Amino acid sequence: MLIKTSELKKIFTDVLPRATPLEAKHLNTQISGIEKESITASLDSPLSQGLRKIVNDNKSLFTKEAFSLLEETDIYGVAFGSCNSVARVEKKRKQIIIFEGILNLIKLYTDFIKAADVLKNKRGDKKILVDGVLENERDIFSQAVFIIAMDYIKTGEGFVDIGDILPDKERMESESGVMASKIFLLLHELAHLKLGHNKLGGETYFEFNSQELLIKEELNKLQQRELEADRFAFSSINKDIRDMFLSSIICFLGAFSFTETFFGGNNHTHPLAINRMERIANLISFSNDPELEEAKREIIESEKKRFIGLSDLREKYTEDKIGNFNEVMTVNKAHSIISVILHQNWH
Numbered sequence: 001m002l003i004k005t006s007e008l009k010k011i012f013t014d015v016l017p018r019a020t021p022l023e024a025k026h027l028n029t030q031i032s033g034i035e036k037e038s039i040t041a042s043l044d045s046p047l048s049q050g051l052r053k054i055v056n057d058n059k060s061l062f063t064k065e066a067f068s069l070l071e072e073t074d075i076y077g078v079a080f081g082s083c084n085s086v087a088r089v090e091k092k093r094k095q096i097i098i099f100e101g102i103l104n105l106i107k108l109y110t111d112f113i114k115a116a117d118v119l120k121n122k123r124g125d126k127k128i129l130v131d132g133v134l135e136n137e138r139d140i141f142s143q144a145v146f147i148i149a150m151d152y153i154k155t156g157e158g159f160v161d162i163g164d165i166l167p168d169k170e171r172m173e174s175e176s177g178v179m180a181s182k183i184f185l186l187l188h189e190l191a192h193l194k195l196g197h198n199k200l201g202g203e204t205y206f207e208f209n210s211q212e213l214l215i216k217e218e219l220n221k222l223q224q225r226e227l228e229a230d231r232f233a234f235s236s237i238n239k240d241i242r243d244m245f246l247s248s249i250i251c252f253l254g255a256f257s258f259t260e261t262f263f264g265g266n267n268h269t270h271p272l273a274i275n276r277m278e279r280i281a282n283l284i285s286f287s288n289d290p291e292l293e294e295a296k297r298e299i300i301e302s303e304k305k306r307f308i309g310l311s312d313l314r315e316k317y318t319e320d321k322i323g324n325f326n327e328v329m330t331v332n333k334a335h336s337i338i339s340v341i342l343h344q345n346w347h
């Protein structure tokens, strides 16, 4: 299935977490409109129950404080394709609302990153290559992921699920990575509640210095709070297993970091994902495993390199942001990559 550029525009405002301010405003209106009108979230829905089960089944992963906070919070999973999650207090009940779109994106992205690793190990070369600044296979696969996401929004036929065709080892790694990302997402929203971010004042969790960011940007109060929430979320995971979570969190934020490469950051609500990624990565140092420490640095560096490498392109298309995406890879090409992935002999 191919998508026309004119259609992409509408789809992108629905699917992308990093819309332009104008698009974000439109998206927010759309979402709050839907909340009021037709989306009725229920704690009994399969999505809500699934998220609660993740919490209950993984009690030992959380600090005591985080677990008891989660117990007194209503967790809603909402069957709507928005790539979003929200924390709020309604009628004195603490609520976390997670939309299906972001859960799907996490799974799709994690599966594809694993697939990229398998293909790379198997071939040891780079047959799937496009010209320009997308240099590594992860980038190419990331782009394919977003094409699939767009197809999903457009046709409503559900995601292509490549989880089942991955070799056992990678499939299991992907499953635990997805689980860890969902836990981090829940804890991030929980942090907004705990730190009083829904109020105008709220606590200051740590002193922030914009000079420390990997890519320089001035952050407003809202954006600083995102960094606070990340840090609180990370410290809500039991100390002895935090290092295991790091690669999943990097992968999760990688999906957003990739879209920002083309569309730029949302300079109103969130810091750049690459900055969030780097801040979290800094909370852990693998001092007794130099290889792991090196791998961590390498991922951050390649994200940074890509972001900087595409800055001219972002400047060029200030209005037609879809142009960024199409300039680097046509929709046709992305589809042919998806078909390579699906027809690969994986075992």
Ligand SMILES: [Zn+2]
Pocket (backbone or CB within 6 Å): 188, 189, 192, 226, 229
């Ligand atoms: Zn947040």
